[in-house]
Amino acid sequence: MAVGSSGFSFRINTVTHPVGDKTGRFMIMPLLAAGGLAGYFESFGFISPTWGSIIAAFIHVNLLLLLVFAPSALGFIWLERKVSGRIQDRLGPTRVGGRFGWLQGIADGAKLIQKEDLIPAAADAMLFRMAPYIACIAAFGAFMVLPFSNDWVAVSLDVGLFMLFAILSLEVLGIILAGYSSGSKWSLYGGMREAAQMVSYEIPLSICGLVPIISAGTLNLSEVGQLQSGWFFNWFLFHDPFTFVAFFVYFTVATAGCKRAPFDLAEAESELVGGFHTEYSGMRWSFFFMAEYGAMFLVSGVAAILFLGAWNTGIGPVDELLGSLGWLGQLVGMFIFILKASFLVFVQIWVRWTFPRIRIDQVMTTCLKYLIPMSCTLFLGAVFWPLVLAMMTAGENQRTHLWGEPLGERVSVQADQWGSDR
Amino acid sequence: MGVRPMTGGVILFYVFAAITCLGAIGVVLSQNVVRMAFWLIVSLGSSAGLFFMLHADFVGALQLMVYVGGTLVLLIFGVMLTTTGQYMKIQSSPGEGVLAGAVGFLVFSMLFASVIQVDWSNTTTKIGITVPMDDTTETYNATGMGNTARPLGLSLLGLRPDKDLGKDAGSSLSTGYLLPFEIASIHLLVVLIGASYLARAKRRAGSVD
DSSP, X not given: OOOTTSSOOOOOOOOOOSSSOHHHXXXXXXXXXXXXXXXXXXXXXXXXXXXXXXXXXXXXXXHHIIIIIHIIIIIHHHHHXXXXXXXXXXXXXXXXXXGGGHHHHHHHHHHHHHSOOOOOTTSOHHHHHHHHHHHHHHHHHGGGGOOOBTTBOSSOOTTHHHHHHHHHTTHHHHHHHHHHHTOOHHHHHHHHHHHHHHHHHHHHHHHHHHHHHHHHOOOOHHHHHHHTOSSGGGSGGGTOHHHHHHHHHHHHHHHHHTTOTTSOGGGOHHHHTTGGGTTOOHHHHHHHHHHHHHHHHHHHHHHHHHTXXXXXXXXXXXXXXXXXXXXXXXXXXXXXXHHHHHHHHHHHHHHHTTSOOOOHHHHHHIIIIIIHHHHHHHHHHHHHHHHHHHHHXXXXXXXXXXXXXXXXXXXXXXXXXXXXXX | OOOOOOOHHHHHHHHHHHHHHHHHHHHHHOOBHHHHHHHHHHHHHHHHHHXXXXXXXXXXXXXXXXXXXXXXXXXXXXXXXXXXXXXXXXXXXXXXXXXXXXXXXXXXHHHHHHHHHSOGGGGSSOOOOOOOSOTTSOOSSOTTSSXXXXXXXXXXXXXXXXXXXXXXXXSOOOSOSHHHHHHHHHHHHHHHHHHHHHHHHHHHHHSOO
């Protein structure tokens, strides 16, 4: 599968389904079955492996821009306006901007591009220019390991979730650099608040992410999604009581992690003018918001993969049918995944326009005194759950068998894909 | 030592190596603490890129999580919040420059001497990647492409999928890294408890009662 001797490759991983017909998929979809786009370009003969990889990387990046940037920057901002208009009875978003207000986003984009790119005299110009890019690249770089459908992932890693959190945690670097380099006290306050908030909220975020991982036995997000195929009670949300609670704790923490209201103290406009982005204007300002919406979609997608059955419909026979359709089924799976993630983004927007902003000390108290102990308890509970279950339910001979097994259940991809006899 | 063909991997290696070195030089040359931290993060981040190119995904992710994130925390809570203005700019005297340059030169000469003494000609041909795990299991990764997490995790539990222990059964080789892992964990726990004790003791001494 490695592309030439180049040592690096960008590919959409292809693993053959037991259900799907391997040769058939090669015939129908040579682009996706040739071991990734890089392999496809190499098959022409006149393109070297290096250039094949570069062209493939370019196409992948553009696909991500089309599938992730466009819906997040345009779609979610449109959604945010409409939802806020409905909830808070704001007349503007429900009336203006073409049919259903679709022109408003384009008008915003045109306005932001035309605005002057201001840099304050007191600012550290290099860091000030760099900060929005860091935030944006970190938020969108993490999509690299996020699978969009069965096998459809840019880089499939065995440390997928860990890698995702590692890249996402770099977003806060951009925020803090923006706060510091603006040379403004409002910005510095915003940056400091963001730093304190993120350093504390990353702990329960990681621990809650690990709770379904204990049941899955793998950090590879593709495999976590695969394990939840079949009926919806196979979803990790319904796996045990601890994962059920962990979903809600994770979602709360993830909302705070994206600095969304009611946890948006870094930009609290009632106290700090604009927080870390007070001094920014035009496109650099909008990069922070693209990063925010990208991160919202990312954490919602992770929630969908870890708890809500990823790209599976939750109805066993339908999943089986989609699996037999090959790449078409994968396409449908991608839309199901995006739908689930977008629903969670909608909930985040709903929460933002419903709850009042809480104070910074309340934000820290919520995390350090409640969310961290809760997530640690859930983690321990999820560890002990299989043992307790084995003692309560299994017969004498089976009990010894279960005690001897590793805690996480590893189901091979080939055997029992649709959970028919789980 | 023949000249390597300029494949994508080699080009990327040069890019990451150059960014790592430039970041390190930036740390030395800049005088603002925050810029130093920024260059340090650039340097550490691109060395994480070098780890990814070696297919050491776990180590690379760890580098991003621990060093880049850790530097950030160090920067904010260690430097920006505790100093009062005068340390934001660090201006070193010429004597310090000479001393630091001498130390840096000594370390560099030691590294350089040890690097050129190794015969690298054996490593110019790539070694085929063998998958230590059961190769009948279908995984999502191309074989051997960075899926080091499971062998590493098993090694920490005392299982070594990369070694044929049946062959080395008589030797005194440790079967895994369970004991070093536990020692490191206890060490970190001691440090944590010590740190919280020190922080508390200071507050108690300053309080009224």
